[in-house]
Amino acid sequence: MEALFAPAEPARWAGPPAARARWAAAPAGTVLYPAEDLVADVSWHDGRVVALPEARPPERVVVVAGCDPALHVIARWFTALHPGWWCDVVPLASRPALAWFAEGLVHVAGIHLYHPDGYNRRWAEGRGRMSVRGAVWEAGLAARTPGDLARWGEAWAAGRFAVREEGSEARALAERQARAAGLGPVRWAGPPARSHTEAARWVRDGHADATVTTAPAAALYGLAFEPWAAEPFDWILAREPGPGVERLLGVLAHPAVRATLGDLPGYDATRAGERLWES
Numbered sequence: 001m002e003a004l005f006a007p008a009e010p011a012r013w014a015g016p017p018a019a020r021a022r023w024a025a026a027p028a029g030t031v032l033y034p035a036e037d038l039v040a041d042v043s044w045h046d047g048r049v050v051a052l053p054e055a056r057p058p059e060r061v062v063v064v065a066g067c068d069p070a071l072h073v074i075a076r077w078f079t080a081l082h083p084g085w086w087c088d089v090v091p092l093a094s095r096p097a098l099a100w101f102a103e104g105l106v107h108v109a110g111i112h113l114y115h116p117d118g119y120n121r122r123w124a125e126g127r128g129r130m131s132v133r134g135a136v137w138e139a140g141l142a143a144r145t146p147g148d149l150a151r152w153g154e155a156w157a158a159g160r161f162a163v164r165e166e167g168s169e170a171r172a173l174a175e176r177q178a179r180a181a182g183l184g185p186v187r188w189a190g191p192p193a194r195s196h197t198e199a200a201r202w203v204r205d206g207h208a209d210a211t212v213t214t215a216p217a218a219a220l221y222g223l224a225f226e227p228w229a230a231e232p233f234d235w236i237l238a239r240e241p242g243p244g245v246e247r248l249l250g251v252l253a254h255p256a257v258r259a260t261l262g263d264l265p266g267y268d269a270t271r272a273g274e275r276l277w278e279s
Contacts, residue, residue, distance in 0.1 A: 011042075011049055014090070014105045019044060022088055024061035027238070028104030033063070033090060056086055062244040065090040065097035066110020067168065068134060068233050069197050069217055070261055077260070078251045087248060091195045094123070095167030101236055102127050107245050109236040110134060112169050114176075120234045121277065128236030131276045132249060138266030139173060140228035142200055142218040143210040149226050153178075155209035159187035162199050162208035170196065173229055174212040197221075215266025227266065239278060249273055 011023070011030040018034035023041045025031075032042060032049065041055040062078070064071055064087060075087035092100065094111035101109035113123040124131055143149045155161045156178055163186050164170040175186065190207065193199035197220065199211040204221040218225040235252075237245055251257055253273025261269035 012105070014100065017044055021049075022061070023055070023058045024063045024088065024107075025059040026063060026105055026107060030058055031063070031105050033088065060084060060244065061086045061088060062108070062248050063088045063090060063106045064108040064110060064235070064248075065092040065100050065106040066108075066134075066233070066235075067091060067093055067097075067112075067164075067170075067196060068110055068137075069195070069214060070135065070264060070267070071110065073260060074248075074252060074257065077254070077257045078248055081251050081254065082247050085244060085247060093165055093168030093170075096165075098124065098127050098236065107237065107241065108248070110233055111236060112139075112231045112233045114169060114172060114229075114231075119232050124234070124236045125279060128279075129239035130237050130241070130278045132235040132237065132252070133271045133274045133276055134233040134235050134252065135261055135272055136230055136232045136268040137264075138215040138225075138227040138229075139170065139212060139231045140215070141177075141210060141226040142203055142213045142223040144203060144223060146224045148209055149224050152210040153181055153183055156183050156186065158209075159189050160209040161186065161188055162190065162193055162202045162211040163188045164196075164199060164212070165192035165194070168192075169231060170199070170212045173231075177212075177228060216264045219265045225266075230268075234276065 011032050013032050015034045020035040020040035021032040021042050023032050042049050042051050071089045078087040094113045097109040100106045115122040196213040196217040200213045200217040200221045202208045203211050258269045258272050261267050
């Protein structure tokens with residue numbers, strides 16, 4: 001019990017300190033991630049970090065940063081196939097995910113970034129040592145009705161087109177399509193959506209008339225969807241990723257997991273877990 005309640009230091013925060021946090025033994029050391037609910041490993045008060053009785057061993061927690069909504073599905077499979085291990089997902093756009101990976105705050109960065117020479121590798125070189133295919137998904141336009149899909153340019157000009165944050169491929173895709181249609185800069189006045197599912201939910205709830213999201217996120221909220229691009233989502237990791245990440249890669253390539261991902265609308269998981277390149 002003394003070990004459980006001893007200060008869990010030295011530790012580094014990923015994000016601003018919070019009253020409760022989850023933790024993991026990341027490349028940068030013990031890293032604390034502000035909890036968005038009451039499920040946590042540690043509490044923090046007056047600069048003191050204390051492990052909770054229900055805390056997971058941080059060396060058995062793998063953290064993936066990325067925007068793929070299916071990461072949470074993979075995380076559930078991870079614990080089911082490897083009891084006593086956990087996978088936490090930090091929802092980040094591609095470029096922030098790469099930045100966190102470069103700082104050693106997470107074990108894996110999930111990215112999908114367009115480049116005229118192809119997706120991802122040009123952005124990942126010099127940051128990661130290996131990439132693994134997660135899935136290829138349909139990204140595109142979502143709106144409440146097919147008629148709203150056809151009027152997306154009006155939504156863009158009126159500031160009713162919800163966008164993701166800078167550094168996300170969803171925002172870049174929206175801006176490329178807008179330029180091709182002869183539209184000006186985005187006028188969305190609200191906060192950027194933190195995830196594909198949040199962007200889709202805003203459209204469903206009437207806060208926006210259209211957005212760019214993934215096919216599964218649009219289907220989740222009953223939105224009309226028009227695919228604009230097939231985007232590979234790749235995992236960037238170290239050449240020697242460690243036992244937790246190796247287990248997670250095995251889960252990604254597991255036939256049952258591939259089948260689960262393949263059942264999602266607009267998802268192709270036939271190459272999930274395939275190692276693409278090493279540097």
